[in-house]
Amino acid sequence: MSDETPVRLGTWPTPLEPAPRLARIVGLEPDDLWIKRDDLTGLAGGGNKVRKLEWTAGAALRQGARTLVTSGAPQSNHARLTAAAAARLGMDAVLVLKGSPPGVLKGSPPGAVSGNIALDGILGARIVWAGDVDQAGLGAVLDEVAEELRAQGAGPAVIPFGGSSVLAARGYAEAGHELLTQAPDLATLVVAMGSGGTMAGLVHALGADRVLGVDVGAVTDPGQVVSDFVAGLAGPGAPAAHALRLRRDQVGAGYAELTDAVTDALTVTARAEGVVLDPVYTGRAMAGLIAAVAEGDVRPGQRTVFLHTGGLPGLFGHTAAMARAQAAVTDSSTVHSRP
Missing domain, CATH: 3.40.50.1100 (Rossmann fold)
Known part of the structure; x- marks a missing residue:
């Protein structure tokens, strides 16, 4: 058996779920926006x-x-x-x-x-x-x-x-093909860009024009990191860094720092669809999706998929996010007394 043969640790395929209420809120048509649930991969809290x-x-x-x-x-x-x-x-x-x-x-x-x-x-x-x-x-x-x-x-x-490595990126090349069986009319897949392997595998499977990465600030040159991984998968002809769809406007003050845009994205996603994001990766990715719709880079009438890469446990270790959550609980709390 080859050293490059995977061992199965997850449960596949992960679900693809509609998000019609969130779609309306962010400016898309109800059937446009779907969530690929890679937070439900089945191992110790799941994730990409x-x-x-x-x-x-x-x-x-x-x-x-x-x-x-x-x-x-x-x-x-x-x-x-x-x-x-x-x-x-x-x-x-x-x-x-x-x-x-x-x-x-x-x-x-x-x-x-x-x-x-x-x-x-x-x-x-x-x-x-x-x-x-x-x-x-x-x-x-x-x-x-x-x-x-x-x-x-x-x-x-x-x-x-x-x-993330060239070998690891093969996992998301597989995921890209899995997604195409679920959404063959895919126009845009939105994904958090951290260490680069997830986005690289998806670009290899789906093409650079269909993958919108949102930088989270984990590496200094995210475009080059992704381009290098894709080149390792595809060889000559891989897209250069400048050819990637990559937003770098959601990093804010740094990787671990919570922004107002991310807080809003966390809140609206949870309250519209009952789906909880994390403050570093998926929160930034959703904030990037919302900004892309506002700017016209993601348009109504086209199938858009948001890749939920997991990360929920990290929410409970993020001091600023937990403080915002506590404030939300306090603001919404009422005391009911029996007559």
């Missing part, structure tokens, strides 16, 4: 990373690895699902995360462990805190940890940041 891990973790397993090692932000959805994939496959997981343990080290952020960090622990992952480092520094710590594990005979396999 499952499709990637089927390829990368599967290759690691067949190569004899016994430990999956990866890196990310403290509330990394990818780290949580790497831990889940390791558990499913009978492997260990080590997660190298930026920052310090909440409420444990002197000078670290106060507060209880929450969101994805709590799930990492439940899933049995060991967390190595890298401190206040940039992306290069995080990679250096990851390399050190992997080398220590090799010396210990732990059989580590490093899964790349965000789970």
Whole structure:
């Protein structure tokens, strides 16, 4: 069997659901807008990373690895699902995360462990805190940890940041073909652009003209990252970075910072369709979709699909988002007294 054969970790196909009330609110016709529910992939809270891990973790397993090692932000959805994939496959997981343990080290952020960090622990992952480092520094710590594990005979396999690589992008090339069987008249697919593998696989399957990526601020040159991954999949003839449909207007003050546009997107999606987004990825993607409709880049009368890439646990670890949620509860609360 080839090292590039995936192992199945999810439940496929994921549903494609209509969103008629949200469509009307954002300025589309009721039958225009649909949500591809990749938050319902069936492994430890779901999300888009499952499709990637089927390829990368599967290759690691067949190569004899016994430990999956990866890196990310403290509330990394990818780290949580790497831990889940390791558990499913009978492997260990080590997660190298930026920052310090909440409420444990002197000078670290106060507060209880929450969101994805709590799930990492439940899933049995060991967390190595890298401190206040940039992306290069995080990679250096990851390399050190992997080398220590090799010396210990732990059989580590490093899964790349965000789970994205040319191999991992094959998971979303598969997803693109899956979507075309559900929506053959697709005009635009809107997706959050984080580490690049998800958008790259979709561009490879659907073409650059049908995929609208919304940058979340995870990498410094998102267009080039996606273009390079697509080139790895397609070879010569892959679209250049400038040929991609990529919005960069929803990042705001930075990757972890909540904006008013994202707050509005979270609220309107939840109240129109009962679908909850997260403040970093899908919230930004929906804010980008709303802006694209307002500008005429996404138009009424055409089939538009929003890819829900998961991330709900991260909402509970996002201080600003939880504060907004608490304010919404307070504003809407009433006290009813029995006569």
